[in-house]
Amino acid sequence: MNDKAALVSLATSVPPHLFHQKQILEAASKLMADRYPQFETMSSLFANTGIRHRYGVKPMEWYLERRGWPERTRAFLEGAEALFVDVARKALARADLSAGDIDTVVTVCSTGIATPTLEARVAGQLGFRSDVSRVPVFGLGCAGGVSGLSIASRLAQARPGTNVLLVALELCTLAVRHDELTKANVVAASLFGDGAAAAILRAGDGGATRIEAAGEKQWPDTLDIMGWSVDPEGFGVIFQRTIPDFVRDNIGPAVAEILSRMELSANDIDRFVCHPGGTKVILALERALSLEQGTLDHEREVIADYGNMSSPTVLFVLERARAHGLPSRSLLTALGPGFTASCVALRHAA
Structure with a gap:
């Protein structure tokens, strides 16, 4: 079992x-x-x-x-x-x-x-x-x-x-x-x-796609990157820093650190499934993860068809990746307030 x-x-x-x-x-x-x-x-x-x-x-x-x-x-x-x-x-x-x-x-x-x-x-x-x-x-x-x-x-x-x-x-x-x-x-x-x-x-029973491992990384002194303020008329969006620049400079080492705790490396990952914050974020992710430009194709399709929907967006990308056939191992990644990177490794048996 x-x-x-x-x-x-x-x-x-x-x-x-x-x-x-x-x-x-x-x-x-x-x-x-x-x-x-x-x-x-x-x-x-x-x-x-x-x-x-x-x-x-x-x-x-x-x-x-x-x-x-x-x-x-x-x-x-x-x-x-x-x-x-x-x-x-x-x-x-x-x-x-x-x-x-x-x-x-x-x-x-x-x-x-x-x-x-x-x-x-x-x-x-x-x-x-x-x-x-x-x-x-x-x-x-x-x-x-x-x-x-x-x-x-x-x-x-x-x-x-x-x-x-x-x-x-x-x-x-x-x-x-x-x-x-x-x-x-x-x-x-x-x-x-x-x-x-x-x-x-x-x-506890059979299943083709399993959650193999998960991990997160939070950066200190980054509460101002993304979040909500609570104002009299409603939530107010907080974007105090350029997120694509932060992604380009920080995500590669962070993902490597998370993968190491999973006892994996980037070479073990057949497909990255990423939250697409926008076109510039996708480009920054490809650069940070040493992927060829255009690799994150499902991410570009989802952002084009739906925009950034926050938390569910990466699962829209996963849905498309599943429809096209998942490889043996995928890594889901997303960034959020905190400022935090979250990763989940999926193991798929064809």
């Missing part, structure tokens, strides 16, 4: 409203150009992200009005609950399970506040058992998909034979702000979309 957690199923979902990048640029220009002189210079960001279109939980008109915490929270609860139910049902169907078969639910989300948390709010609609274990995780940001997979795998491994449902869900667009005219807000408007991914893991 293998005690490593296996990836039983994986599914993704997006909300109903599709926005083309040109459409978003026009809306952002209407809101910011007259009040923020730097916007015209920065507007090239929208064309340079590699994004064609993204999805939002609300129609475009909603984002054009100023919103406060109550409206943002109502929109979050309504949209997140619907998306949670949709992506969980997809993952359950692909695993040939019902919600009543789930023993543990890990919910990863950093873009809204819900108490009771999302898995409790949808428990009746989905049909979770009354004794299901709930593990809500907040604050991991873009690293949440990889860290969440690590957490879910350890929970599955601790109780072989039980089913662990991981849902990574983010509604990044609800943090759009036009009361604060800053470079960080323009960057956020050019990048972020909404989406969700769900995976079911189980240890």
